[in-house]
Amino acid sequence: MIQRHGPNERGRDFIVGDIHGQWGLLHDRLNAVGFDRQRDRLFSVGDLIDRGADSLQCLSLALEPWFYAVRGNHEMLAYDALLGEERGSLKARDAWMINGGTWALEAGLAEAQTMLQQALPYMPYAREIAVAGKRLGIVHAEPPADWRDIVTPSQDQLWGRTRIRRGDETSVSGIDAVVVGHTIVERPLWLGNVHYIDTGAFATGRLTLIEARTLMSSVGS
Known part of the structure; x- marks a missing residue:
């Protein structure tokens, strides 16, 4: 459900917004900050796939x-359409395709299914990172009011927009x-x-990449 990470003692930590199959754009942003794959870590808010042609490559990340x-x-x-209880159903397949899953038709549904099976065990619902003596959480859409409740699965963590719609x-x-993504x-x-x-x-060509220490320097200041 949640994976916790200690501080990066060797390099920097970065967080990236929803990638949505924009492989080239991601690597442009990483090159711009001199990302070192041996020392630095990249944390993602999810939605690696859909709406972009390079979704399979992005999922492999x-x-x-x-x-x-x-x-x-x-x-x-994608899970519901390819691996879940409704796999193979028109309802699950159509829901995925309407929301940008058509890349899998070109990449091959069998290959997309295999990659998804391999990737999902490495994609918990939430992560927590120790950064500069503080704790930084990551979830895709909307966190609970109390972070301690993050261990309880919730559709809000994947789909929620209540907080941002209310300006809460x-x-x-x-x-x-x-840090969250989901809502543009x-x-x-x-x-x-x-x-x-x-x-x-996928729509604007703007992919946000921020260093965790820079982000946390504004917290509580």
Whole structure:
């Protein structure tokens, strides 16, 4: 459900917004910051796939030793269509295709299914990182009001938008800050101690990549 990470003593930690199959854009951003795959770590808010032609390659990132993603709603749409109880049903397949899963028709459904099976065990619902003496949480869509409740599975963690629709600036208790994606924002946005970083890479060409220490330096200041 949640995986916790100690501080990176060798390099830097970065967090990236929803990638959605934008392989080239991701690597442009990593090259721009001199990302070192031997020392640095990259954390993702999920939605590696759909709406982009390079979704299969992006999903394979979950197998890289320097890459740490949480699962998003698009990984779960693919799961329902390819691996879940409704696998093979028109309802599950159509829901995925309508939401950007058509890349799998070109890549091959069998290959997409195999990669998804390999990737999902490396994509928990939430992660927590120790950064500069503080605790940073990551979940795809919406955290619970109390971070201690993150161990209980919730559809809000994958699909929720209540906080951002209300403009709710109440901080999540039990954690210093939380980073989420899912809802496209024009620029990264703070609501309380929750930071939204999905800037719509598949539509805008803007993929947010932020260093964790830079993010946390503004928390509690």
